[in-house]
Amino acid sequence: MSLAAPAAWPGRQHWPALPVLVGLTAAAAGVGGAVVVGFLVAGASSAPLDWVELLTSPTWDPAGGAYGAAAMVFGTVAVSAIALALATPLGWAAAVAITELVAPRRRRLVRGGVELLAAVPSIVYGLVGVALVRPLVSDLAGVPGGDSLLAAGLVLAVMVLPTVVAVSVDALAGVPRATREAAAALGLTRAELVRSVVVPAARPGLRAALLLGLARALGETIAVFLVIGRADGRLPSPAGALAALVRPGQTLTTKLGGPEPVLAGTSGTHWAALSGLGLILLVTVAAVTLVALRGSRRQGVGGGRRLDRAARGWSSRHRRDRLVAVARRGALAVPLVLVAGLVVVLVTRGSAALDPRFWLTAATGADAGGVRDQVAGTVLLVAATGLIAAPVGLGLGLVLGEYAGPRLSGAMRTATVTLGGVPSILLGLAGYRVLGTGLGWGKSWLAGALVLAVVVVPVAALATTARLDTLDPLRRESALALGLHRSQLIRSVLLPHAGPGLATGLLLGLARAAGETAPLLFTATVFSGAAALPAGVVDAPVVALPTHLFALSQDASRPAALEAAWGSALVLVVVAGLLLLAATPARRRLEAAG
Amino acid sequence: MLVVQATACATGGTEGAEPLRISGSTTVNPVAADAAEALRAEGVAVTVDTQGGSAGGLAQLGSGQIDVAMSSKPVGDDDRRAHPGVDFTATEIGVDAVGVVVRREVFDGGVRSLTREQAAALFEGRVANWEELGGPDLAVFVYDKEPGRGTREVLDRYLYGTDGKVPPPPRSERYAVVGGNEEARAKLLSTPGAVAPLSVAFAAGYPDLAAVALDGVEPVPTAIASGDYPMARPLLLVTNGPPRGPAARFVDYTVSDQGQALVAEHGFLTLADLDGA
Amino acid sequence: MSVLWARDVSIRHAGRRLVGPVSLAVAAGETMGLCGPSGSGKSTLLRGFVGLLPPELAVEGELRVVGSDPCTASPARLAELRARAVLVGQTPVVFPGSVLANATFGLRHLVRAPRRALRDRAESALRDAGLWEEVADRLDAPARTLSVGQRQRLCLARALALDPGLLLLDEPTSALDAAARAAVESAVAGLRGRRSVVLVSHDAAQLARLCDSVVELHANAVA
Numbered sequence A: 001m002s003l004a005a006p007a008a009w010p011g012r013q014h015w016p017a018l019p020v021l022v023g024l025t026a027a028a029a030g031v032g033g034a035v036v037v038g039f040l041v042a043g044a045s046s047a048p049l050d051w052v053e054l055l056t057s058p059t060w061d062p063a064g065g066a067y068g069a070a071a072m073v074f075g076t077v078a079v080s081a082i083a084l085a086l087a088t089p090l091g092w093a094a095a096v097a098i099t100e101l102v103a104p105r106r107r108r109l110v111r112g113g114v115e116l117l118a119a120v121p122s123i124v125y126g127l128v129g130v131a132l133v134r135p136l137v138s139d140l141a142g143v144p145g146g147d148s149l150l151a152a153g154l155v156l157a158v159m160v161l162p163t164v165v166a167v168s169v170d171a172l173a174g175v176p177r178a179t180r181e182a183a184a185a186l187g188l189t190r191a192e193l194v195r196s197v198v199v200p201a202a203r204p205g206l207r208a209a210l211l212l213g214l215a216r217a218l219g220e221t222i223a224v225f226l227v228i229g230r231a232d233g234r235l236p237s238p239a240g241a242l243a244a245l246v247r248p249g250q251t252l253t254t255k256l257g258g259p260e261p262v263l264a265g266t267s268g269t270h271w272a273a274l275s276g277l278g279l280i281l282l283v284t285v286a287a288v289t290l291v292a293l294r295g296s297r298r299q300g301v302g303g304g305r306r307l308d309r310a311a312r313g314w315s316s317r318h319r320r321d322r323l324v325a326v327a328r329r330g331a332l333a334v335p336l337v338l339v340a341g342l343v344v345v346l347v348t349r350g351s352a353a354l355d356p357r358f359w360l361t362a363a364t365g366a367d368a369g370g371v372r373d374q375v376a377g378t379v380l381l382v383a384a385t386g387l388i389a390a391p392v393g394l395g396l397g398l399v400l401g402e403y404a405g406p407r408l409s410g411a412m413r414t415a416t417v418t419l420g421g422v423p424s425i426l427l428g429l430a431g432y433r434v435l436g437t438g439l440g441w442g443k444s445w446l447a448g449a450l451v452l453a454v455v456v457v458p459v460a461a462l463a464t465t466a467r468l469d470t471l472d473p474l475r476r477e478s479a480l481a482l483g484l485h486r487s488q489l490i491r492s493v494l495l496p497h498a499g500p501g502l503a504t505g506l507l508l509g510l511a512r513a514a515g516e517t518a519p520l521l522f523t524a525t526v527f528s529g530a531a532a533l534p535a536g537v538v539d540a541p542v543v544a545l546p547t548h549l550f551a552l553s554q555d556a557s558r559p560a561a562l563e564a565a566w567g568s569a570l571v572l573v574v575v576a577g578l579l580l581l582a583a584t585p586a587r588r589r590l591e592a593a594g
Numbered sequence B: 001m002l003v004v005q006a007t008a009c010a011t012g013g014t015e016g017a018e019p020l021r022i023s024g025s026t027t028v029n030p031v032a033a034d035a036a037e038a039l040r041a042e043g044v045a046v047t048v049d050t051q052g053g054s055a056g057g058l059a060q061l062g063s064g065q066i067d068v069a070m071s072s073k074p075v076g077d078d079d080r081r082a083h084p085g086v087d088f089t090a091t092e093i094g095v096d097a098v099g100v101v102v103r104r105e106v107f108d109g110g111v112r113s114l115t116r117e118q119a120a121a122l123f124e125g126r127v128a129n130w131e132e133l134g135g136p137d138l139a140v141f142v143y144d145k146e147p148g149r150g151t152r153e154v155l156d157r158y159l160y161g162t163d164g165k166v167p168p169p170p171r172s173e174r175y176a177v178v179g180g181n182e183e184a185r186a187k188l189l190s191t192p193g194a195v196a197p198l199s200v201a202f203a204a205g206y207p208d209l210a211a212v213a214l215d216g217v218e219p220v221p222t223a224i225a226s227g228d229y230p231m232a233r234p235l236l237l238v239t240n241g242p243p244r245g246p247a248a249r250f251v252d253y254t255v256s257d258q259g260q261a262l263v264a265e266h267g268f269l270t271l272a273d274l275d276g277a
Numbered sequence C: 001m002s003v004l005w006a007r008d009v010s011i012r013h014a015g016r017r018l019v020g021p022v023s024l025a026v027a028a029g030e031t032m033g034l035c036g037p038s039g040s041g042k043s044t045l046l047r048g049f050v051g052l053l054p055p056e057l058a059v060e061g062e063l064r065v066v067g068s069d070p071c072t073a074s075p076a077r078l079a080e081l082r083a084r085a086v087l088v089g090q091t092p093v094v095f096p097g098s099v100l101a102n103a104t105f106g107l108r109h110l111v112r113a114p115r116r117a118l119r120d121r122a123e124s125a126l127r128d129a130g131l132w133e134e135v136a137d138r139l140d141a142p143a144r145t146l147s148v149g150q151r152q153r154l155c156l157a158r159a160l161a162l163d164p165g166l167l168l169l170d171e172p173t174s175a176l177d178a179a180a181r182a183a184v185e186s187a188v189a190g191l192r193g194r195r196s197v198v199l200v201s202h203d204a205a206q207l208a209r210l211c212d213s214v215v216e217l218h219a220n221a222v223a
Helices: A018-044 A051-056 A070-101 A104-119 A122-140 A149-173 A177-184 A190-219 A238-244 A252-257 A268-297 A304-310 A314-349 A356-360 A372-403 A406-421 A424-438 A445-469 A473-481 A486-515 A518-523 A545-554 A559-593 B002-010 B029-041 B053-062 B077-082 B104-108 B116-123 B150-160 B181-189 B221-226 B245-255 B257-265 B271-276 C042-049 C075-084 C099-103 C105-110 C115-128 C148-160 C178-191 C204-210
Strands: B020-024 B046-049 B068-071 B088-103 B141-145 B175-178 B194-199 B209-211 B232-240 C002-013 C016-027 C031-035 C057-065 C085-088 C166-170 C197-200 C213-216
Touching (some): A018 A268, A018 A372, A018 A406, A051 A268, A070 A104, A070 A268, A104 A486, A190 A424, A268 A424, A372 A445, A372 A545, A372 A559, A486 A545, B029 B046, B088 B104, B175 B181, B181 B194, B221 B232, B221 B271, C042 C197, C075 C085, C099 C105, C115 C178, C178 C204
Parallel strands (some): B020 B046
Antiparallel strands (some): B088 B209, C002 C016
């Protein structure tokens, strides 16, 4: 039996343009990053700026010509520290509980709940902060009104927690079953197994969870803006640092999110100082990212303590095991209670949104009517962002995971993580200066989508790359051994494998983008009056749910405004949740195929 | 594009693609927003925003990003200096007053009137307890307005004069910053012992809030219209040169009887009230 | 005319010789065995023949594989070479998708052919690999549902579907149990005389059973 010669059929075209295309999309991401850095550097050097004063003086007084940012740096550090101190241990323990203690059939539900919490837009947390956390802090900590670093840190902790849990769960779930079985076969209890085998194996991912949480905390603007009090000049002595936590303060992001960038003009010391604040923020985030990335490469092994424990009696080991399990389940209860609480609050207070007319009628006056146009604007922004971010994120992911050599890839991954950590307020200001003022777009939905795409692309690219890294090298070798060209390898082996990663990353990124407020205030949205669908690009603003919610949150003393705010919040959560749901079947299918 | 055009027609038929862009003061915003809504029903596209308050609106007008700036303070020489090529033309549409607004328990407890020196001490963080001003034994909490807000400029002008130097924000621990009128009101209502500069129109109708008299003059309509109350201020629509096209239509509407009814509805003094004084 | 011809071929890492030097020639239709102790670099050599070594490993010497030199070939030429000299690895690797999709995986990427033709080609390759009887009624089932031995024969069929001029089998039976090993061995035996094959194994008896000639690779002293 002999086989027909392949020459009887025409040869397959492989696609030599693919590397060029991939390179171009990745370059687009690079341009995005360069613009952000470039506009800040240009701004900071547009006028003589006393960097020593900026970094050491707590006094910020543009009218008096004093530009010191030390108090804002303190505020930024303080709120992030509070947030991480609460969210990281809880998040890690909850993630361990989900992967190790929850029955597999219930695991999907729990993970879904955490993902939903992660998809809740930050402006909704801002409303939660104004309506719930401020009064709580006011009552418990005796803070007049509740505006304080503590309130901001608490809001951030709630915001950061689902991010930490979701990323940690992915890391822990990635530990091979064989590794667990091998350790369990040695007689380790569940708690010992987690401590000695699972956690060390997942350590880089757990660190990444902390890092992503920190990046989110450092860069958040609006949710902090609403509850921090925005008081300048608060740099406590080391002894008074703790007391300062229950006082109003200012962070770098809340200063930049306030009115000053609009007032400062395009040059002069005021603008240079604001750009300097942006640079400090950018460098801080980049430095944190670099340190965390370097740390995550040092893999530790916790072997020594395992021996100690194994030497103890069986009964004490099992007692300890049960205690640890109870503690971990307790940690898991926190995000679950938060989900349940948020759902209850949103549904009971936001009942306006349960009426279809709220969705289908336009807003009137300050707080009457529905949110039809705001929904349309948000959907438009999210869709346009997704269309831009999907190819760019995929292209960048391929460059990182496939085309770049190990050294270049390492540097580019670091740059991508750093870009992902760039606070969105800086992206908004870059969009305002470069697209709005520079290109004369004014406020434009497309400028908003471009700015939001910079938020989404790193998340999508890194998720794609992370998924590519898990590809069995033998599968790749087998495909090459069958004569596949690289472009064919990418299309037939890498893309199907990376698909779920891209979908997940895109989704998480878009869910975050849907609720971004600070960048939209500067680039794309107005409070009222924009057409439901913009007719062009230049001077084509939209109204959007986050901006609407931001305006209503500030008017929280009026029952009608508060009711409309909760209704809008529920609508925004439903929109983000639908995004999540819409992508779930695709993710399942892709994961099953893998 | 056809779909977009059809939708635009269905939502009221826009006159051309470029909407009339309005931004600035949150004090003027309620009137402007209602006027814009009325004009939109007649087919004029108007977008309204309140980014950066009065000074933000004037800065955006200066750089050509908007067509009409809302301002709750007179256009100052510094505004004109910052944008030398712009012919700031202000149309007054009503009058408001900035009140030094306190909580009812402070007002009823004895703080019904303040001198300029007392007000300055209060906002500079030099008063810790309302007892020092003849009020109840209650700690003071100051909400100041963020820079660029018309309300803050009016307060500064009252406290320090037109050319006086404004001191930097106090280091007091009981001091925080707010943005628009809505935020100021919301935080006043949620903070015991709080005081803030706030448009009296925004405080009206809230029994928990009261505006104190300044130098013995209460912020009542007659005193505001006559100018006896020291922090009376005009509500302005500012354009670059005399308003033209849709901007003229908008400004004309707000000074018309219908527009003035909106001014009154939101608690401000109308132009007619001013003439009657 | 040799399908594979090597003279003084060695593989170096950072100047140190890991494999060889080795000289060999495989004639058309010949099954050649390659044996040697662990660490002598049998698998590495096989990968060197088709340019699948990591970049830090360098191949030296004169080498012709199905008419080309893998060391100097352009990426496109190298892909063509691999389609004509197919390597089958030690661990059976199947791609996501059905048995049929796996059997035609390489072929689909090489040529544009009607589905029917692809299926016929897959059938004859699966028959050659001795797998057809077992999978004929489950061609659309996911390939990962097959047993390990069946998967290894599927990998063999996948290679045969390309009608390669040379098959490079890297310890194809070492990961299998006795029954599966016998099935794969009989498939390889069935190719004898019809295909040019290089079979790497550490099992001398297996090589004696299956091969026309055997070359032994010596371990290099670790410097």
